[in-house]
Amino acid sequence: MRLSFAVTVMATVSLLLTSAQAQRATEVLIPIGQSPGVSGISSVIGTIASCDQRGGAVTISTEREQHMATLSTETKIYLDRSAAKKSGTVGSRSDCQKGRRGEVKFVYEGGTRTARVEWIKIQAE
Amino acid sequence: MSSRKSLSIVIALLLATACREPPPDPIPGTERIVEGRRLFFEETFGGNGRTCGTCHPARNNFTIDPTFVAKLPPDDPLFIADTTPDLGHRFENNKLIRGVGLILENLDGFADLENVFTQRGVPHTLALRLSVASPRGPQTGWSGDGAPGDRSLRSFATGAVIQHFTKTVNRVPGVDFRLPTDTELDALDAFQLALGRQEELALPLRLRSTVALRGQAIFNSGTEGKCSACHFNAGANGSPQINALENIRQSMVLLQARVDSVLVPTEDFTALLSRAQDEINDAIIVLEGGGLHPDAAARLVEGRRLIEEASGRRRPADLARQAIAELERARGLIIETS
Numbered sequence: 001m002r003l004s005f006a007v008t009v010m011a012t013v014s015l016l017l018t019s020a021q022a023q024r025a026t027e028v029l030i031p032i033g034q035s036p037g038v039s040g041i042s043s044v045i046g047t048i049a050s051c052d053q054r055g056g057a058v059t060i061s062t063e064r065e066q067h068m069a070t071l072s073t074e075t076k077i078y079l080d081r082s083a084a085k086k087s088g089t090v091g092s093r094s095d096c097q098k099g100r101r102g103e104v105k106f107v108y109e110g111g112t113r114t115a116r117v118e119w120i121k122i123q124a125e
Numbered sequence: 126m127s128s129r130k131s132l133s134i135v136i137a138l139l140l141a142t143a144c145r146e147p148p149p150d151p152i153p154g155t156e157r158i159v160e161g162r163r164l165f166f167e168e169t170f171g172g173n174g175r176t177c178g179t180c181h182p183a184r185n186n187f188t189i190d191p192t193f194v195a196k197l198p199p200d201d202p203l204f205i206a207d208t209t210p211d212l213g214h215r216f217e218n219n220k221l222i223r224g225v226g227l228i229l230e231n232l233d234g235f236a237d238l239e240n241v242f243t244q245r246g247v248p249h250t251l252a253l254r255l256s257v258a259s260p261r262g263p264q265t266g267w268s269g270d271g272a273p274g275d276r277s278l279r280s281f282a283t284g285a286v287i288q289h290f291t292k293t294v295n296r297v298p299g300v301d302f303r304l305p306t307d308t309e310l311d312a313l314d315a316f317q318l319a320l321g322r323q324e325e326l327a328l329p330l331r332l333r334s335t336v337a338l339r340g341q342a343i344f345n346s347g348t349e350g351k352c353s354a355c356h357f358n359a360g361a362n363g364s365p366q367i368n369a370l371e372n373i374r375q376s377m378v379l380l381q382a383r384v385d386s387v388l389v390p391t392e393d394f395t396a397l398l399s400r401a402q403d404e405i406n407d408a409i410i411v412l413e414g415g416g417l418h419p420d421a422a423a424r425l426v427e428g429r430r431l432i433e434e435a436s437g438r439r440r441p442a443d444l445a446r447q448a449i450a451e452l453e454r455a456r457g458l459i460i461e462t463s
Contacts, residue, residue, distance in 0.1 A: 025234050026284040027273040029296050034304055036283045037275030074396070087297045090236065 028090060031082040032103040032121045042113070043105040044069075048122070051096035058096060058120070060104050069104050069117045071096070076119040083123065095122045154315055161316025164309055172290030172302035173209065174202040177282070177313070180228060180247050180289070187249040187320065190226045211293035215239060230288060232268065238294055251321030253278055279314035369417075372408035373425070373456050376401040380432070380445045380452075398436045398445075405429045405452070424455035 033039045046062035056071035071077075071093065079091035080101075096102075101123040107116040166178040179202045181187040189203070197203060206217035215238035221227040227244040234241065245267055257263050257278050265271035265281045273287075274280035282305050292301040305313070328345060332338050343350040379401035383394060405425050412422040428451035435441035435448065 024270060024273040024276065024284070025232055026287040028234065029287050029298065030273060030283065030304070031298055034298070035274045036280035036305075036307075036310055037277055039274075042275070082298060085297055085300050087235070087295050090234070 027119065028078045028088045031088065032080045032101060032123060038105055039103065042108060043103050045103045048096060048098055048100050048102045050098055053093040053096055060102060067104065068115055069106065070115045071117050071120065075117045078119060078121045079124050080121050081124045091122055096120070157312050157315040158319050161312035161314070164313050165316055170286045170290050170302050170305060172286065173205045173212065173292050175205065175290050177285065179203050181250050187251060188247045191224060194223050194226060215294050218244065232270065235296065250317050253320065254318045254323055255325060278317060279310050282310055282313045369408040369411045370456060370459060372404040373452050376404035377449055377452050379404070380449050383445045384442045395436065398432055398441070402429060402432045405432065418459050421455040421458040424451045424458065427451045428455065
């Protein structure tokens with residue numbers, strides 16, 4: 001009985017955790033710089049200056065400044081393939097490479113930008 | 126040229142100029158709403174021929190149902206999957222559209238179109254000004270997660286074009302469709318917000334029909350229909366109490382999972398407590414914002430404090446149990462006094 005209860009709890013928890021990830025599914029298909037109400041407002045678009053794929057620290061360089069950000073296990077990573085006329089797809093930290101164009105959407109808490117990244121879009125090679 | 130003739134020409138030119146000038150907009154923003162209406166019913170965004178009005182027709186209260194669908198011609202863009210091999214069953218199940226008025230949505234992503242999808246009814250787009258806002262931010266679509274970007278109603282159209290307007294299931298912007306511009310999003314937003322009632326109802330309504338009056342009485346009665354317990358403003362939204370109870374329930378499930386942490390991966394522990402805290406925050410916002418159940422809200426605040434303390438502990442199970450107890454008390458207070 002304990003095992004079946006635990007399995008039920010796990011299933012419920014998994015459902016609750018994944019339901020948050022189900023939001024805004026079409027975001028993966030929106031190219032860098034075209035996210036409505038986000039691009040250039042709560043996101044930064046630039047070039048990846050550095051990326052610690054294991055630790056999650058990433059630096060985005062724009063024309064004026066550099067922005068430090070942190071990828072977490074909850075960060076969604078998208079691969080922008082629009083330049084090749086292909087649809088966007090889910091990427092991974094291995095795609096976070098220096099020199100690539102990227103867009104980072106930061107997590108805001110109470111109107112204050114944190115260093116945590118909600119999603120990052122990386123231009124495919 | 127005589128002076129009289131010259132004056133006549135000048136007057137004529139002035140009148141012609143005056144006639145070309147558009148009349149002043151009697152209501153600010155009207156032009157934007159009108160443009161939004163045009164986009165909503167006519168613009169295909171370079172896609173498969175559908176418009177917003179394909180699934181939200183004005184002549185059917187901005188929704189579709191089997192009776193309405195049965196009267197559509199076979200070449201209506203609603204049935205585009207029938208005639209376009211690049212779309213097919215991975216884009217739409219036309220049997221379900223015709224049979225029960227359901228459309229296909231890929232809410233959980235587009236990686237596996239064959240197996241991962243949801244079939245849903247089409248919500249109307251009336252009274253959105255009153256229904257989209259929530260303590261958690263804009264909630265669009267049936268499950269509140271319909272919009273990309275900033276999740277607003279304005280951004281919803283971008284997601285809708287990607288999901289429903291595409292020429293092929295590849296969904297490549299610039300190839301299968303074009304994304305709406307900022308100006309178009311503004312106009313569509315203005316039009317949709319202008320639909321339906323603009324203010325909450327002041328109940329009870331002064332209805333003329335005695336049958337409708339009786340129905341209203343039953344609907345709002347706490348002992349007969351009890352409908353208003355969940356549909357407190359005549360059906361548009363759920364009651365704050367019901368929303369708060371659901372938040373409490375979900376928080377308790379998450380906390381219990383943390384207590385029973387034998388089989389849950391370690392890396393999820395922080396997420397569990399964080400989500401539980403988010404749910405409690407929502408419940409507190411709802412109750413305190415409406416001045417409802419102050420005793421229950423106080424219990425929730427204590428429960429939140431316990432969850433925060435648990436987050437920093439190595440063995441948070443005891444604190445999580447105490448938090449669950451506080452949530453139980455809060456739930457009991459809400460149910461007893463609702």
